[in-house]
Amino acid sequence: MGLKDFFKTRQLKKAAKLQSQLSTNGNGHDLKVEPSICDDQLCVLWTKCQGCNELLYTSELKKNHSVCKHCGHHHRLTAQERIDLLTDYGSFLEIDDNILPSDPLNFKDLKPYKDRLKEAEKTSNSKEAIITGIGSINNQPVAIGAMEFQYIGGSMGSVVGEKIVSLAERAIEKRIPLILVSSSGGARMHEGILSLMQMAKTAGILKKLHEEKLLYVSLLTEPTFGGVTASFAMLGDILIAEPRARIGFAGRRVIEETIRQKIPKDFQTAEYLLENGQIDLVIPRQNLKPLVSDLIRLHSQNTKLKTGISPFSKIPLFAGV
Numbered sequence: 628m629g630l631k632d633f634f635k636t637r638q639l640k641k642a643a644k645l646q647s648q649l650s651t652n653g654n655g656h657d658l659k660v661e662p663s664i665c666d667d668q669l670c671v672l673w674t675k676c677q678g679c680n681e682l683l684y685t686s687e688l689k690k691n692h693s694v695c696k697h698c699g700h701h702h703r704l705t706a707q708e709r710i711d712l713l714t715d716y717g718s719f720l721e722i723d724d725n726i727l728p729s730d731p732l733n734f735k736d737l738k739p740y741k742d743r744l745k746e747a748e749k750t751s752n753s754k755e756a757i758i759t760g761i762g763s764i765n766n767q768p769v770a771i772g773a774m775e776f777q778y779i780g781g782s783m784g785s786v787v788g789e790k791i792v793s794l795a796e797r798a799i800e801k802r803i804p805l806i807l808v809s810s811s812g813g814a815r816m817h818e819g820i821l822s823l824m825q826m827a828k829t830a831g832i833l834k835k836l837h838e839e840k841l842l843y844v845s846l847l848t849e850p851t852f853g854g855v856t857a858s859f860a861m862l863g864d865i866l867i868a869e870p871r872a873r874i875g876f877a878g879r880r881v882i883e884e885t886i887r888q889k890i891p892k893d894f895q896t897a898e899y900l901l902e903n904g905q906i907d908l909v910i911p912r913q914n915l916k917p918l919v920s921d922l923i924r925l926h927s928q929n930t931k932l933k934t935g936i937s938p939f940s941k942i943p944l945f946a947g948v
């Protein structure tokens with residue numbers, strides 16, 4: 628018997644005993660007996676670690692940024708949790724939340740795409756697979772976006788592409804760094820070629836950001852795959868991943884079937900990519916904010932030294948000197 632079943636049985640026994648006592652006293656004939664805690668509440672209280680199967684107090688887990696204290700497994704965060712983790716409290720202001728998805732191809736697979744969109748909004752409590760906005764990290768302004776994996780697997784459709792472009796344009800306009808947190812299965816096939824076009828579109832605006840000598844930090848989290856890996860996620864000036872995050876283009880099974888060879892067990896993990904020079908850093912979640920903050924500060928100082936232009940202002944610092 629699992630722990631959940633044990634608690635449920637115990638509660639039902641207690642409730643039955645209480646009803647029997649009330650009935651005996653003649654007071655509880657119409658009393659509806661319900662367990663003191665329902666299944667959903669149990670799930671809210673406890674979380675089973677996906678790394679080591681330990682049962683963890685959800686509140687304790689949340690306090691530790693959803694990282695298991697026993698095995699260090701990094702549980703998935705929602706886009707909003709990710710923004711809260713990285714930005715200063717109360718500093719984040721969402722932009723472009725009025726850009727909403729449509730169904731230009733009138734696409735239908737097992738169910739209509741329109742229905743999937745409605746369902747995704749309900750389950751993820753998000754209007755699209757990315758949240759973007761302006762905030763600050765240790766009082767340094769940033770343009771930041773975080774992907775929502777619960778929304779159709781964090782897939783990149785037209786809206787995600789448009790919101791990233793718009794965010795990068797704000798970064799250029801305000802001369803502030805860009806931070807993007809990826810968590811995605813890839814391009815959204817329900818939008819066909821329109822979703823694939825977002826790869827070129829996002830890569831284009833990042834080139835412009837690069838020409839403007841602005842910093843772009845890409846955070847890769849579990850999982851980052853497909854068209855997202857093949858475009859903006861791997862184009863950062865600095866690529867940072869969380870421990871054991873899976874990052875790749877095609878899935879493991881597809882590669883094995885194509886090349887007809889077994890691939891290493893740790894293939895497509897953050898650690899494997901680091902070892903092979905494909906990313907720059909693997910950093911535990913607790914250290915992400917201080918690290919990104921330091922990177923922004925160092926880049927800002929370096930830019931001032933090299934060009935005499937503050938990255939946060941279009942006005943030359945030494946004008947007229």
Ligand SMILES: [Zn+2]
Binds near residue numbers: 695697700
């Ligand atoms: Zn664990």
